[in-house]
Amino acid sequence: MRDVKPRTLFEKVWDRHVIEQEEGKPAILYIDLHLVHEVTSPQAFEGLRLNGRKVRRPDLTVATVDHNVPTVNRSLPVTDGTSAKQMETLTKNCRDFGIKLYDFHDPGQGIVHVIGPELGVTLPGKTIVCGDSHTSTHGAFGALAFGIGTSEVEHVLATQCLQQLKPKTMEVHVKGKLSPGVTAKDIILAVIAKIGTDGATGTVIEYTGEAIRNLSMEERMTICNMSIEAGARAGMIAPDETTFRYLEGRPHAPKGEAFEQAKQEWLQLRTDEGAVYDKRVELDASEIAPQVTWGTSPGMGTAVDQQVPDPESLPTETERKSARRALEYMDLTPGTPMTEIKVDRVFIGSCTNSRLEDLRAAACVVKNRKVAPGVQAMVVPGSQQVKRQAESEGLDQIFLDAGFEWRESGCSMCLAMNDDTLNVGERCASTSNRNFEGRQGRGGRTHLVSPMMAAAAAIEGHFVDIRKWNLDD
Amino acid sequence: MEAFTKHSGKVVPLDRANVDTDQIIPKQFLKRVERTGFGQFLFYNWRYDTEGNPNPDFELNQEAYRDGSILLARTNFGCGSSREHAPWALLDYGFRVVIAPTFADIFYNNCFKNGILPIRLPEAKVDTLFRRVKDGVTQTLSVDLENNRIDDQNDFTAEFEVEPYRRYCLLNGLDDIAITLQKDDLIRKYEERLPDYYRTTVTQNS
Numbered sequence: 150m151r152d153v154k155p156r157t158l159f160e161k162v163w164d165r166h167v168i169e170q171e172e173g174k175p176a177i178l179y180i181d182l183h184l185v186h187e188v189t190s191p192q193a194f195e196g197l198r199l200n201g202r203k204v205r206r207p208d209l210t211v212a213t214v215d216h217n218v219p220t221v222n223r224s225l226p227v228t229d230g231t232s233a234k235q236m237e238t239l240t241k242n243c244r245d246f247g248i249k250l251y252d253f254h255d256p257g258q259g260i261v262h263v264i265g266p267e268l269g270v271t272l273p274g275k276t277i278v279c280g281d282s283h284t285s286t287h288g289a290f291g292a293l294a295f296g297i298g299t300s301e302v303e304h305v306l307a308t309q310c311l312q313q314l315k316p317k318t319m320e321v322h323v324k325g326k327l328s329p330g331v332t333a334k335d336i337i338l339a340v341i342a343k344i345g346t347d348g349a350t351g352t353v354i355e356y357t358g359e360a361i362r363n364l365s366m367e368e369r370m371t372i373c374n375m376s377i378e379a380g381a382r383a384g385m386i387a388p389d390e391t392t393f394r395y396l397e398g399r400p401h402a403p404k405g406e407a408f409e410q411a412k413q414e415w416l417q418l419r420t421d422e423g424a425v426y427d428k429r430v431e432l433d434a435s436e437i438a439p440q441v442t443w444g445t446s447p448g449m450g451t452a453v454d455q456q457v458p459d460p461e462s463l464p465t466e467t468e469r470k471s472a473r474r475a476l477e478y479m480d481l482t483p484g485t486p487m488t489e490i491k492v493d494r495v496f497i498g499s500c501t502n503s504r505l506e507d508l509r510a511a512a513c514v515v516k517n518r519k520v521a522p523g524v525q526a527m528v529v530p531g532s533q534q535v536k537r538q539a540e541s542e543g544l545d546q547i548f549l550d551a552g553f554e555w556r557e558s559g560c561s562m563c564l565a566m567n568d569d570t571l572n573v574g575e576r577c578a579s580t581s582n583r584n585f586e587g588r589q590g591r592g593g594r595t596h597l598v599s600p601m602m603a604a605a606a607a608i609e610g611h612f613v614d615i616r617k618w619n620l621d622d
Numbered sequence: 623m624e625a626f627t628k629h630s631g632k633v634v635p636l637d638r639a640n641v642d643t644d645q646i647i648p649k650q651f652l653k654r655v656e657r658t659g660f661g662q663f664l665f666y667n668w669r670y671d672t673e674g675n676p677n678p679d680f681e682l683n684q685e686a687y688r689d690g691s692i693l694l695a696r697t698n699f700g701c702g703s704s705r706e707h708a709p710w711a712l713l714d715y716g717f718r719v720v721i722a723p724t725f726a727d728i729f730y731n732n733c734f735k736n737g738i739l740p741i742r743l744p745e746a747k748v749d750t751l752f753r754r755v756k757d758g759v760t761q762t763l764s765v766d767l768e769n770n771r772i773d774d775q776n777d778f779t780a781e782f783e784v785e786p787y788r789r790y791c792l793l794n795g796l797d798d799i800a801i802t803l804q805k806d807d808l809i810r811k812y813e814e815r816l817p818d819y820y821r822t823t824v825t826q827n828s
C-alpha cells in the first residue's frame with residue numbers, strides 16, 4: 150500500500166517546483182512565469198549587465214508598462230520626463246534581452262496582474278513571480294504566485310529560480326452565501342478587518358468554502374489580490390470548472406487535446422482530505438455586509454451600516470495610538486455613521502477591481518443616474534482589452550452619460566505615480582487595495598470599497614448601503 | 623553586498639505601527655532607474671512639509687537622533703509594496719539595523735539582500751527599548767550578528783534569532799545569484815522534465 154501523506158494545494162505546487170532542498174538552507178524553486186514592469190526592474194537589468202549575465206528564459210518572461218503610464222489620450226507624448234525615461238529603459242531592456250513587452254501602444258497593454266490571466270499565461274499549478282506585491286492575484290488560478298524585490302527579480306532573470314524558505318499555510322474558510330450587493334471585495338476586506346494586516350504574515354493563504362467556490366474567476370482574483378494586505382505571501386484557490394471555463398481559448402493557454410490533458414493534471418491541484426494547515430479561520434458569508442475602510446491601513450474597516458469607531462475602545466495601546474493617528478489624518482470623528490461620510494473623488498480601477506465584471510457591476514449602479522454635483526469620478530479599465538470589451542458593451546457610454554471620466558488602462562490613482570492624484574485633503578472612494586497615508590496623493594484620504602459601493606458613492610456624494618438600492622429599476 | 627558582522631550606532635525611535643513602504647519611500651521617488659541616492663527621500667512625507675521644510679516633530683529631524691543608524695520601530699514594519707527602494711533608502715540614509723516586533727515578509731527578505739539586518743524582538747523588549755531611548759538611558763546599541771546579541775553597554779541586552787542560512791549569507795556578504803548559477807545542471811534537468819502545459823512560452827514576436 151502506498152503511504153502518501155495528505156498535502157495542501159500549496160504543498161503540491163511547492164513540492165513539484167523544488168529543484169534542490171538541502172538541510173538548513175532555502176529551497177531552490179523553479180519559476181514558470183516571470184512578470185516584469187517598469188518600476189521594479191531597471192536596477193535588476195543593470196545588475197545583469199554589470200555581471201555580464203543573460204536572461205536565462207526570456208520566453209518565460211513577460212513585460213508591460215503600467216505604474217507610470219498616463220491614462221489620458223495615448224497619442225500624446227508622455228509629459229513627465231522621469232516616467233518616460235523609466236518606460237524607455239524597460240523598452241530597451243526588453244529589446245536587449247529578448248523579452249516580450251506589451252508596451253504603451255500595444256493592444257495587450259494593461260496592469261500586469263490583469264493581463265497575465267487575460268493572455269492565458271497565468272495557469273494552475275505554475276509558480277509565478279513579479280516585482281510587485283499584488284502578484285498574489287494569480288493565485289486565484291491555483292498557481293503559487295508571490296511578489297519579490299528587485300534583487301530577486303535579478304535572481305529570476307539570471308537563473309529562472311529563487312531561493313525560498315518554505316512558508317507556512319493558512320486556511321481562510323468562507324462558508325455560506327453572500328447577500329445581494331455584497332461582493333468579493335467585501336469578503337476580503339472583512340477577512341483583513343478580522344485577522345489584521347499581519348494576521349497571515351509568513352503564510353500562504355488558501356481560500357476555501359462555499360462562498361469562494363461560487364465566485365467567478367474575476368472575483369477570485371479580487372480576493373487573492375488582497376492577500377498581501379493580510380500580510381500573506383500569496384493566496385490560492387483550487388482550480389475547478391470555473392477556472393477551466395475562463396482559461397479555455399485564451400491566447401497562451403494550451404489548446405485542444407493538450408488542454409484536456411492539462412485539465413486532468415490541474416484537477417489534482419486540491420488539498421487532500423486530512424491535510425493540515427498551520428492556521429485556520431472561518432467566516433460566514435451571510436454575515437458580511439458591504440465594507441468601507443475608515444483609517445490608513447486596510448485592516449481599519451467596518452460595515453457600511455456601522456460608525457467610525459472610537460479609538461479608546463480598542464484593546465491595546467498600540468492600536469489606540471494608530472487609530473487616533475489615522476482618524477486625525479482622515480479627519481473623521483468617532484461615532485460618525487459611515488453613510489454620512491462625504492466624498493470628493495471616486496476611483497474605479499486598480500488590479501483589485503478593474504476587470505470587466507467590476508465595470509459591469511459599477512455600470513449597473515450608475516445607469517440612468519448622475520454623479521453628484523462637486524464629485525469628480527473616474528473609471529480606469531485594467532487593460533486595453535478590458536477597455537475594448539467594456540466599450541463594445543456600451544459601458545463607457547453609461548459612465549460618460551452619468552458624468553464619469555473614461556480613461557486608458559494603467560495603475561493610475563491606485564498609487565498616483567502618474568498625473569492621477571488626489572489633492573491635499575480630498576476624500577476618495579476607491580476600489581483599489583491600499584489606504585495608506587498619501588498613497589493616492591499627499592494629504593489625500595482613501596476609503597477602500599467595492600466597485601458597486603464606489604459607484605453609489607459617486608451618485609449620492611457620500612457612502613450608501615448598496616443593499617438598500619433597487620438596482621433593477 | 624556588504625557583509626554584516628557587528629555594528630554600533632545611535633538608535634532612532636519611530637513610535638508607529640504598520641509603517642508601510644509608501645511612507646518609507648513615497649512613490650514619486652520610484653521613478654529613478656538607479657539603486658542609489660534614495661536616502662534623501664526616506665520618510666519624505668513625514669520628514670518634510672508640503673513646502674519642503676523639515677518637520678521639527680519628526681524623529682529623524684530631531685537633534686538627539688541625528689545620524690542614527692539603528693531604527694527602532696513597531697509591529698508590521700515595512701508592510702505594503704515589494705519595492706526594494708525601501709531598504710535602499712534606509713541604507714542610503716545610513717541605517718544598517720531595524721528592530722521591530724514583526725516585519726512584513728517581502729520587506730524583511732529585501733533587507734537581507736542589501737546588507738541590512740532586521741531584528742525581531744518580543745513586543746515587551748521593544749517597549750522597554752522605546753522607553754529607554756526616549757528617557758535617554760539607551761542612546762546607542764551594539765549589534766553582534768556573530769553572537770546574536772544586542773546591548774547598550776548600560777545593562778540592556780537582548781538575544782535575537784535569525785534563520786541560519788540568512789545569517790550565514792549576511793555574515794559573508796554572499797551573492798546568492800552566483801550560488802544558484804552553480805546549480806545549472808540541476809536546473810537544466812528540471813527544465814527537461816517540465817510538462818508541456820507549463821511551457822507556455824512567450825516570444826518577442828508572439
Ligand code: SF4
Nearest residue numbers: 283499500560563564
Ligand atoms: S494597480 Fe495598484 S496595486 Fe495593482 S499593480 Fe498597480 S499600483 Fe500595484
